[in-house]
Amino acid sequence: MALRTGIVGCGGISKSHAAAHANLEDVDLVAMCDINREALNNRADEYSVANRYTDYEEMFAREALDLVSVCTHAPLHGPIAIAAAKAGIHVLSEKPLSVDLETADEMLAACREAGVHLAVSHQFRFTPLFRHAKALIDAGKIGELRSIREVGKGREAGFELMEMGVHYFDEMDFFLDGISWIQAHITYHGHDVTKADIMHSSELCKTDRRDNGIVAGDTMLVHIGGASGAYGIMELYCRQQRHGWMMGPHLLGSEGQLMIKPNPDTGIDEMWYCPFDVSFAAHTPVWEQIELDASAFHISGKAWQSRHTIWSAKNMRDAILNGNQPELGGRNALTSLECVSATYVSHFRGTKVQLPLEERSHPLAIS
Numbered sequence: 001m002a003l004r005t006g007i008v009g010c011g012g013i014s015k016s017h018a019a020a021h022a023n024l025e026d027v028d029l030v031a032m033c034d035i036n037r038e039a040l041n042n043r044a045d046e047y048s049v050a051n052r053y054t055d056y057e058e059m060f061a062r063e064a065l066d067l068v069s070v071c072t073h074a075p076l077h078g079p080i081a082i083a084a085a086k087a088g089i090h091v092l093s094e095k096p097l098s099v100d101l102e103t104a105d106e107m108l109a110a111c112r113e114a115g116v117h118l119a120v121s122h123q124f125r126f127t128p129l130f131r132h133a134k135a136l137i138d139a140g141k142i143g144e145l146r147s148i149r150e151v152g153k154g155r156e157a158g159f160e161l162m163e164m165g166v167h168y169f170d171e172m173d174f175f176l177d178g179i180s181w182i183q184a185h186i187t188y189h190g191h192d193v194t195k196a197d198i199m200h201s202s203e204l205c206k207t208d209r210r211d212n213g214i215v216a217g218d219t220m221l222v223h224i225g226g227a228s229g230a231y232g233i234m235e236l237y238c239r240q241q242r243h244g245w246m247m248g249p250h251l252l253g254s255e256g257q258l259m260i261k262p263n264p265d266t267g268i269d270e271m272w273y274c275p276f277d278v279s280f281a282a283h284t285p286v287w288e289q290i291e292l293d294a295s296a297f298h299i300s301g302k303a304w305q306s307r308h309t310i311w312s313a314k315n316m317r318d319a320i321l322n323g324n325q326p327e328l329g330g331r332n333a334l335t336s337l338e339c340v341s342a343t344y345v346s347h348f349r350g351t352k353v354q355l356p357l358e359e360r361s362h363p364l365a366i367s
Contacts (some may be wrong), residue, residue: 006065010039020314031065074213093118118333146277159215165234184342184343248269271291
């Protein structure tokens, strides 16, 4: 029997969730909700969804859903997920899970009490190239993994931390077999961030309207300590040319390197390997591309070669149907957001911060 699914929030990211639900076997996308009727009708028309609502609680009461994708602005993820849990509906939340850990904890508690799953959509780790890279690393392809480096898209760091940063934290959690600590330094207009530099995300980033709550800083350097002993480096800073193709892990080992980056022309991820642990402009051994059979990217007879939501939605679908926990469900759903809080705590304390965090309030919510 197919899972009945719905979507709350019909903005840009809902297109990816709708495509995922529409293309997964044993999934029927039956309802959509948005307070903006034009956005609702445009997306529902695109996927021929007849049941349309402007009130998510009404949709939950009437549609007997098994799973809902929450695609609204981040501050609304909490109340929608909690309402879904009370209605007995599994929740796949768009990232970030919430804007603060206290709300995220409440979301998880509500889902646990109701006996439903809460998962966050960090799809990178589920794609075939990321899975294959992890298998190669575990098999010793690049020797002992030493570090991972990620760079943002070029937006102000406080905003970027809640957009790409949470993806990067999850990616590093995946490759590092867990995250043990965070150490960060944050600046704004060239000076160390202070309490006076805390602001709403819309004030910091003028080019993106997504609501990410209160943030701080236009530049960040974040060190991530892995449970495996390796570490990660995340650099978020502003630049005029915002190259999305720069996002992707550079994995450095004792005997080689791996890199996964989108092709700048096609946007499709490519994985490259170098059998040397240091890069020189003209003297490094030639990098070679590692390609997978095209069938590895097929879901329901269609190729999904990008980091599409369908990969995380598939993991959630399988968990529901098979009666097991989704990979990014339960406590794992909170990890990337916990790293965001730890980033700010580390900066203001000037020290390394161990995970999990004991303090759950937002570190920037200063009265």
